[in-house]
Amino acid sequence: MKIRTEFSFVLPRGLEDEPEGRTVGSMRLARVGDILQIYNDARVKELPSYFYVVLMSRVVTRLGKHRMVNARIIEGLHPEDFAFLVDFFNEVNHKVISMLPIECSHCGNRYVGEVSLVGEL
DSSP, X not given: OOOOOEEEEEOSSOOTTOTTSSOEEEEEOOOHHHHHHHHTOHHHHHOGGGHHHHHHXXXXXXXXXXXXXXXXXXXTSXXXXXXXXXXXXXXXXXXHHTEXXXXXXXXXXXXXXXXXXTTOO
């Protein structure tokens, strides 16, 4: 079973310059290297709250007409859209690690099982 690594979304408010009035984008799963490099980023060292701006600029692979997303584009987002991206990031990155492929030892059918994490309701 292959793990999905790219996820599509629609921003709640969207970019002002989108002709269709809605902004569709995609986000990839984060890698350990992303996090390590962000902690070495001079902007994050100077202003730790900039962490999520840099992180979103690394994992958002497409945003409306923008095929390359950088920190300036993320900075220009409406706060509601930025909060959505952070929540979406947390959802897709944490959901993937809680899904496990399961194969029935009797019939051979394959399923995806969800694991409840400690403290999760």
